[in-house]
Amino acid sequence: xxxxxxxxxxxxxxxxxxxxxxxxxxxxxxxxxxxxxxxxxxxxxxxxxxxxxxxxxxxxxxxxxxxxxxxxxxxxxxxxxxxxxxxxxxxxxxxxxxxxxxxxxxxxxxxxxxxxxxxxxxxxxxxxxxxxxxxxxxxxxxxxxxxxxxxxxxxxxxxxxxxxxxxxxxxxxxxxxxxxxxxxxxxxxxxxxxxxxxxxxxxxxxxxxxxxxxxxxxxxxxxxxxxxxxxxxxxxxxxxxxxxxxxxxxxxxxxxxxxxxxxx
Numbered sequence: 014x015x016x017x018x019x020x021x022x023x024x025x026x027x028x029x030x031x032x033x034x035x036x037x038x039x040x041x042x043x044x045x046x047x048x049x050x051x052x053x054x055x056x057x058x059x060x061x062x063x064x065x066x067x068x069x070x071x072x073x074x075x076x077x078x079x080x081x082x083x084x085x086x087x088x089x090x091x092x093x094x095x096x097x098x099x100x101x102x103x104x105x106x107x108x109x110x111x112x113x114x115x116x117x118x119x120x121x122x123x124x125x126x127x128x129x130x131x132x133x134x135x136x137x138x139x140x141x142x143x144x145x146x147x148x149x150x151x152x153x154x155x156x157x158x159x160x161x162x163x164x165x166x167x168x169x170x171x172x173x174x175x176x177x178x179x180x181x182x183x184x185x186x187x188x189x190x191x192x193x194x195x196x197x198x199x200x201x202x203x204x205x206x207x208x209x210x211x212x213x214x215x216x217x218x219x220x221x222x223x224x225x226x227x228x229x230x231x232x233x234x235x236x237x238x239x240x241x242x243x244x245x246x247x248x249x250x251x252x253x254x255x256x257x258x259x260x261x262x263x264x265x266x267x268x269x270x271x272x273x274x275x276x277x
Contacts, residue, residue, distance in 0.1 A: 029147035032074040055086040152177030162223040162238030171216040198224040
């Protein structure tokens with residue numbers, strides 16, 4: 014059993030700094046219960062000698078490891094249902110220590126090696142920086158305002174942990190002092206509503222006031238209503254190229270083809 018057996022009562026949203034598995038394990042939302050059941054069914058169908066390693070990756074708290082393990086489970090389930098037989102981490106006959114994710118055998122007996130590749134720009138390299146920012150935003154988001162949401166835009170990177178409680182008090186005090194007539198829900202309000210910047214070292218957080226709306230006044234559970242990042246180019250090719258180079262190292266002189274499936 015991968016998930017904890019207990020009566021869940023917490024229906025709060027996933028926190029920014031909360032690992033994927035931790036959220037799945039504690040959430041009492043019905044839809045999350047469906048996800049837990051699905052993951053358990055995938056693990057039950059997976060080769061039992063490989064389950065412990067898969068569970069460790071899912072529970073690691075590392076977002077990249079979680080997504081990669083989940084991708085491999087889905088591939089195993091999908092191809093098995095199509096009639097293929099998959100052997101995880103086969104030993105290569107060319108003497109290489111590298112082990113592809115699967116040896117796949119089709120119904121006609123033909124075989125190929127399969128590498129499930131998580132091709133993403135997020136390799137977890139900025140984990141500590143993102144953790145500091147997310148911890149600050151989780152604190153900011155933990156105390157709603159009775160009349161307003163906020164829209165935030167994060168730019169740059171801090172080198173030390175920002176003071177989350179201090180930033181929270183500053184934002185709430187600013188919201189309390191606002192003239193309601195300056196905060197609109199009409200027209201291009203994202204361009205005209207009042208805003209200010211919180212600066213910590215090389216990190217800037219722009220905070221803008223948003224009306225909560227008549228049906229949300231004093232009923233909101235979070236402060237952040239809109240979160241955005243500066244626009245930029247999405248580079249999907251470089252991660253694919255780099256993973257292709259890595260995948261084919263040590264796979265020379267193989268009689269069986271190596272295929273790659275990418276999750277972007």
